[in-house]
Every structure is written in C-alpha cells, then in structure tokens.
Amino acid sequence: MTRLDSAIRRLTAQRDSLDWATQLTAPEGVVLELGLGNGRTYDHLRTRLPRREIYVFERSPAAHPDCMPPDPYLIVGDIFETLPVFIERFGPGAAALIHTDIGTGDEEANRKLALRLAPLLEALLQPGGILLADRAFAMPSCADISSETGIAEGRYFAYRRT
Template sequence: MSRLDSMLRRLTAQRDGLNWAAEQIAKLDGDVLDMGLGNGRTYDHLREILASRRIWVIDRVLQCHPSCVPPEKDFLQGEARPMLELLAAENRRIALAHYDFGFGVKEKDVAEAAALSPEIARVMAPGGIIVSGQPLSGFQELDGPAGIPPGRYMFYRAVD
C-alpha cells in the first residue's frame, strides 16, 4: 500500500471513529479533550461535530493552522502529564478524548501512551469514550465503528 493510501485510510478511520464516538456520548455529561493538536485538523472536526461542548487541547507547542487555534483558556501548553494533572485537580470530566501524542517512533509512542493511561483515566467521565492512535491500558476495549481495520485506531470506554 502506498504511503498516500495509508494516510487516507488513517484519516478516514480517525474521522469515522470520532463521529462514532460523538454519537456514543450524546447523553453523557462532560467536556472533550484533544491530546495532540498538531496542525489542528482533528480539533477543527471536533468543534464542528461537538459544538456545544467545551474542547480542551493539550500540546507541547502551538503550531496549528491559524483557523484552528483553540481559545487561550482551553489550550493547555506543556507536557501531557502536568496538563492532565491540572484538569484532574480542577475536577474536569471528559466525555470524549482523542489521543494523538507521538514522537514517530512506535516503541516510544506505545510506552508514552501506557505511561499516560492512568492520568487520562483520572479525568474521564464514567462511560466516556477514548479514540486513540496508540494502545492504552486500564480501559474497556471497544470494537468501534464498522469498517475500521483492527489496529488502525483503537476505541476505549472509561470504567467506573
């Protein structure tokens, strides 16, 4: 498969997974969390499909497209662990989280996701959904929407 085809499959899986997750949390209270702003495509999609929810964003640096800059009060700039600890200290409850942190080195990315899983769990609303590009631990694995190849994206439910 070409890199272009692989990228298209990944982006389609991401969009379809986020749309599915938004439906799953329709009756659940809580905010949204985008972990890894990047250029802002996912954030832009989340604010379109979940316009009535507050969307928190965590990233090390703000380098997104100018049309995708989150409000200053919702952008938590810095390393993930202290930013997640800040949300937990403020008793924020996240109904839908998107995990997209990464260094581009699979082993390092998987290790970081595992290490951050307990901090993510602390901010999740019971029954909240996590859409992730990396495997997480301590959550109930879900099948997610039909048509997404196994391992392309992962879906989890926060347990009580």
C-alpha cells in the first residue's frame, strides 16, 4: 500500500464515520470539533448538521478562510486549558457529539494525549452522546461501539456514553 493509498483509506474512514455519527446525533446538545486543522472535517460536520451549534477547539487556527468557524464558536488555545473552562460554562453532559482529530505521527505522544483527554471527554458527553475519534480511548463510562460504524476495525473509533 502506498502512502497515497493509506491517506485515502484514512480520510475515507473519517468521512464515513462522520456520516454515520451525524445520522445518530441526538437533536439536543452541542457538537464539538477538537482540532480544526485545515477545516475539512469541520466543513463536513457543519454540512451534515446544519443549524447545529458546533464549537471548534484549536490552538493555532489556520484553516482555509471558507472553513473558519464564526467567532463565538472558535475556541482558541490548548484544549487542556480551554475544555475545562468550556465544561464550567456549559456544565457536564453538554455534548451530543464530539469529534476529535488532534493526533500526530508520534504514537507514544498520541497515547499520552488520549489518556489525558479521556476524563474531559467523558465529562462532556451527555448520556447517549457519541465520541468519534482518530484513536482509541479508554473511558469507563462509555461503550466502544466502533464495530457498529461499518468501518474496518482499527481505522476510526466510536464510543457512546452510557
């Protein structure tokens, strides 16, 4: 498999997972995008979930201008500083859907990041809320429902808050 094949496979899994999750997203609750990047997945989310409040977290916003979230919905800073403030503002259990895509090519760093992020995501998800992630998370209050997405095992990860 070439690097091009692998990139296409990853992006296809990401797009198909987002399509799957947005069809199941509860009508109440905010939607969170962690990692704006160049705005590709944010653009997909806002198209699939029009009229929903989508809060986007990013430490260095540099997306295509067409994919920049409107001011109150772009939360700039390190998520380990901005997410706790968000939880205080909205209360625990505020999110119907969270998509996180903030990893890098460094697997050890990604593992540590997921460990640190997991309790914040658990606090944010409403009962029945869905986390979609580019990597596995260990969250005692959530069920791993990745096998329900129809995506090949290990390509993208989905959890539902119990």
